[in-house]
Amino acid sequence: xxxxxYAQIDQSILDSLSPPKKGYWSVVAGLLLGxxxxxxxxxxxxxxxxxxxxxxxxxxxxxxxINFVFWVGIAYSGTLVSATLHLxxxxxxxxxxxxxxTMTVFAVCIAGLFALVQLGRVWQVYYLIPIPTQRxxxxxxxSPSMFDVIAVSTYLAVSSLFWYTGLLPDxxxxxxxxxxxxxxxxxxxSMGWTGAHEQWRHYTRGYLFFAALAxxxxxxxxxxxxxxxxxxxxxxxxxxxxxxxxxxxxxxxxLAMVVTLMIPLRRIFNYQKIITLEVLENIAKTIVLTxxxxxxxxxxxxxxxxxxHDIVEMETFRWFAMGQYRWEFYIMALGNSLFPMLFVFRKIxxxxxxxxxxxxxxxxGMWFERFVIIVGGVAHGFSPYAWGLYAPTLIEYGIMLGSFxxxxxxxxxxxxxxxxxxxxxxxxxxxxxxxxxxx
Amino acid sequence: MKxxxxxxxxxxxxxxxxxxxxxLKNSPxxxxxxxxxxxxxxxxxxxxLKKSPVGWFTxxxxxxxxxxxxSLAIYSTIQWHLVVGGKPVVGLIPFVIVGFEAAIxxxxxxxxxxxxxMARLPSxxxxxxxxxxxxxxxxxxxxxxxMDQIDGLQDFFRxxxxxxxxxx
Numbered sequence: 001x002x003x004x005x006y007a008q009i010d011q012s013i014l015d016s017l018s019p020p021k022k023g024y025w026s027v028v029a030g031l032l033l034g035x036x037x038x039x040x041x042x043x044x045x046x047x048x049x050x051x052x053x054x055x056x057x058x059x060x061x062x063x064x065x066i067n068f069v070f071w072v073g074i075a076y077s078g079t080l081v082s083a084t085l086h087l088x089x090x091x092x093x094x095x096x097x098x099x100x101x102t103m104t105v106f107a108v109c110i111a112g113l114f115a116l117v118q119l120g121r122v123w124q125v126y127y128l129i130p131i132p133t134q135r136x137x138x139x140x141x142x143s144p145s146m147f148d149v150i151a152v153s154t155y156l157a158v159s160s161l162f163w164y165t166g167l168l169p170d171x172x173x174x175x176x177x178x179x180x181x182x183x184x185x186x187x188x189x190s191m192g193w194t195g196a197h198e199q200w201r202h203y204t205r206g207y208l209f210f211a212a213l214a215x216x217x218x219x220x221x222x223x224x225x226x227x228x229x230x231x232x233x234x235x236x237x238x239x240x241x242x243x244x245x246x247x248x249x250x251x252x253x254x255l256a257m258v259v260t261l262m263i264p265l266r267r268i269f270n271y272q273k274i275i276t277l278e279v280l281e282n283i284a285k286t287i288v289l290t291x292x293x294x295x296x297x298x299x300x301x302x303x304x305x306x307x308x309h310d311i312v313e314m315e316t317f318r319w320f321a322m323g324q325y326r327w328e329f330y331i332m333a334l335g336n337s338l339f340p341m342l343f344v345f346r347k348i349x350x351x352x353x354x355x356x357x358x359x360x361x362x363x364x365g366m367w368f369e370r371f372v373i374i375v376g377g378v379a380h381g382f383s384p385y386a387w388g389l390y391a392p393t394l395i396e397y398g399i400m401l402g403s404f405x406x407x408x409x410x411x412x413x414x415x416x417x418x419x420x421x422x423x424x425x426x427x428x429x430x431x432x433x434x435x436x437x438x439x
Numbered sequence: 440m441k442x443x444x445x446x447x448x449x450x451x452x453x454x455x456x457x458x459x460x461x462x463l464k465n466s467p468x469x470x471x472x473x474x475x476x477x478x479x480x481x482x483x484x485x486x487x488l489k490k491s492p493v494g495w496f497t498x499x500x501x502x503x504x505x506x507x508x509x510s511l512a513i514y515s516t517i518q519w520h521l522v523v524g525g526k527p528v529v530g531l532i533p534f535v536i537v538g539f540e541a542a543i544x545x546x547x548x549x550x551x552x553x554x555x556x557m558a559r560l561p562s563x564x565x566x567x568x569x570x571x572x573x574x575x576x577x578x579x580x581x582x583x584x585x586m587d588q589i590d591g592l593q594d595f596f597r598x599x600x601x602x603x604x605x606x607x
Contacts, residue, residue: 006476006576130515138515142526142533150508150537154544161551169574173476176571191561194569197486199558200478205491206554210547213497217543224536427477 038402050120059390077254078104236377256362295337335365448596474573500549508541
């Protein structure tokens with residue numbers, strides 16, 4: 001990055017905001033179609049009933065919960081990457097922080113949508129909101145579901161504000177380089193930011209507090225999601241390791257999603273000098289670490305099941321690996337623990353194609369991890385009489401397709417309308433690089 | 440006579456800005472502010488700025504949030520009079536989670552409010568003596584002087600290696 005100048009950084013990032021070509025709009029239109037398919041499936045479910053999904057006894061939580069946890073996991077790691085690495089002064093975070101934060105905001109919105117889809121009678125969502133009514137019924141804050149409501153809504157508010165605060169100096173930079181209606185829009189969005197030293201004095205302090213608050217929030221919020229399961233007396237769920245296991249898994253999947261988004265982004269917008277191979281390599285190294293933690297968690301579960309001599313626990317974990325969902329289990333274990341270990345080889349983590357493929361496999365593995373936990377636990381519980389299998393229906397597949405299309409649709413709109421890399425932080429990286437070089 | 444003319448020196452490096460700031464201190468001109476494209480530690484050190492008080496807003500928000508979250512959980516539970524399973528109605532341990540999440544949320548709200556108040560945003564007044572190049576590759580040092588000192592201030596900025604912009 002040392003060879004770039006301030007002007008080149010501005011130019012290459014502002015070039016990404018130039019009017020898009022037809023190819024861009026056709027991809028956006030395709031994704032919008034996917035969103036509409038998802039929306040149509042949801043509308044159908046609202047009219048017909050939640051029974052149109054495959055959830056039934058004993059598996060009451062299917063793909064809706066799986067996708068909720070999956071998107072929440074993706075969301076939590078974005079802020080964690082941005083905030084924690086900011087606190088650790090890791091300069092390689094700067095080129096990816098904006099995309100990671102944006103990914104967070106969109107992913108947590110989609111996770112929230114799944115919480116609504118899962119309700120079935122979505123209009124009754126007000127039962128979850130602590131408001132005084134004539135019914136005299138208040139939400140029960142001892143329930144982990146209410147922890148979720150508080151944690152996820154807090155997370156949405158915090159990550160959106162964190163994202164917007166980080167964006168503020170760049171909105172001003174775009175304002176200063178546009179004319180007409182775009183200038184007016186960015187003038188309003190930038191709120192009069194000019195980079196005056198008094199503004200920076202408060203901004204840097206405020207941003208530091210943001211990062212310091214976001215880090216424990218992420219850890220607590222994903223722990224809260226894990227308690228949806230671990231507070232239930234279900235074999236495979238009722239374990240204290242689930243909270244750190246979920247947090248590590250969230251970082252693991254989020255880092256993989258960041259790479260999945262960054263590789264096409266650097267190719268399309270010629271960001272090779274900004275999102276360098278070294279940045280991607282550092283993410284790959286971090287994925288090795290998170291992969292080891294996730295692998296250790298998988299191993300610990302088996303060890304505890306054996307060590308406890310609890311026959312139900314032992315049977316549950318035997319069934320995970322050898323039962324009807326064994327292929328899902330193998331995708332989970334290989335995708336999350338084995339394939340990421342290939343990044344210990346420099347050649348593999350410096351190959352863009354392999355990096356992309358392995359990160360896709362991690363994403364797939366993380367989705368199936370949630371499948372194994374959420375479906376597997378209750379499908380093969382305490383009573384053999386109540387065992388049963390679950391498979392998603394077309395409606396569920398449609399809604400799932402819609403969610404993925406919505407995520408990429410929003411992300412595509414973002415990269416063409418707002419700076420997808422922080423110009424301010426890139427300039428800071430340049431200075432840090434120069435100082436390091438001099439020293 | 441009142442200082443009534445604003446002139447900005449535009450520099451390409453932080454070191455020039457630092458030199459200009461220290462030069463202005465020993466001059467008859469009034470230093471107003473520095474506009475920079477990113478927060479420069481060198482410039483901040485040269486200005487000898489005090490620590491921002493934004494943290495007090497954050498702390499206040501956090502304390503209010505923790506109390507609000509805890510109180511909400513307790514209040515909503517005591518509205519339900521039927522004790523189930525012999526468990527205490529007010530379960531303090533689970534309510535710590537609610538209190539913690541609310542503390543973080545309100546800390547962040549306090550942080551944002553503090554930032555907006557202290558940085559005086561949103562406001563267009565910052566744009567009055569401003570050059571758009573300062574969000575790109577230039578650092579702007581704004582100073583004011585009396586009418587008869589305009590040439591002197593312009594020469595000062597040029598001697599420091601900067602370009603000059605005079606505001607009406």
